[in-house]
Amino acid sequence: MKSVSSNKEMKQMAGIQAADLVRNGMKVGIGTGSTVAFLIEELGRRIKQGLNIQGVPTSYGTKLLCVRHGIPIADSMLLNHLDLTIDGADEIDPSLNAIKGGGAAHSREKLIASMADEFVLIADESKLVDSLCTKFPLPVEVIPPSLTYAQQRIQQLGGTPVLRSALRKDGPVVSENGNFILDIGFEQAPQDLELLDNQLLKIPGLLETGLFLGIARKALIAYRDTVKMIVPRKL
Structure with a gap:
């Protein structure tokens, strides 16, 4: 069993690497959860260095974190398109179908994911499963x-x-x-x-x-010593 510290470190690795996907001028959907919190922290650091983006949060908790780290906020109600959405997951299968909703925000999360040109999942390796609904309800x-x-x-x-x-x-x-x-x-x-x-x-x-089917195009999965980009397995 991995320690709490090693799981936290893996989530941090995934969150930091996910920030590399964000480019100047983007409108970015920002998900909810412990792994996304590291993404928000890293985006805040890069904004201080000159990165210019707008964040569209999927929950009040995410909105508060974005404000704390200096990320400009846009309201999804006034938008019909996002460049990128990054979010965590509770389970991810080989086709990058996912279960979300552990934070009770999956309705808004699915909206923000569907609005984006690209939806990317970030997680540590413990979230990978062969079939959904096996570890998580x-x-x-x-x-x-x-x-x-x-x-x-x-x-x-x-x-x-x-x-x-x-x-x-x-x-x-x-x-x-x-x-x-x-x-x-x-x-x-x-x-x-x-x-x-x-x-x-x-x-x-x-x-x-909480089923996110066929939405994610890629996932950043953190292992103990590396982060791997994976794409949906062809069935």
Whole structure:
């Protein structure tokens, strides 16, 4: 098992190398999570050295980090295109399909990823899996009135939905959109992810899934002593 310090160092390596993808004049979608925090720190350092970009954050937490490190902010509501989006992931398969949503921000993250000419994942090697939904449950965001109905429909699809509980307050996690998060477990990894995604999105009141399918064009994966750029495996 890798130590906490070695995992932190790998995330830092990935975040710093990801900053090399950012060029002057870009509008850059900036994801959420511990690996992205290192990217934000490095971009802030480069901005002090003259880099000129606009950042489009995927969460309030990311927005606050960007402001702290001097990254100019643009509002996605006023944009229809980004040059690049960089974000972390909870699981990544060989085709660079990913699960996101551990931070309950996946609806906005998917929007910002889809707006970009290029979407790049950054992670340490522990996030690599042969099949999605094996190590990490699949998050979905549901509006509160749909909670019980959505849970029933998800069970009919073979999943076990669990309402995510908050750690530092009583009650469930509430997303920045004001909705609940259901974490779906599966006894066996789903074989047809696109079908599953479509079935879930047909449930009334289910806003978005944490499946990022066919969006990422490359990933920067940190290992103990190096960072490798990988591209989707052809199936």
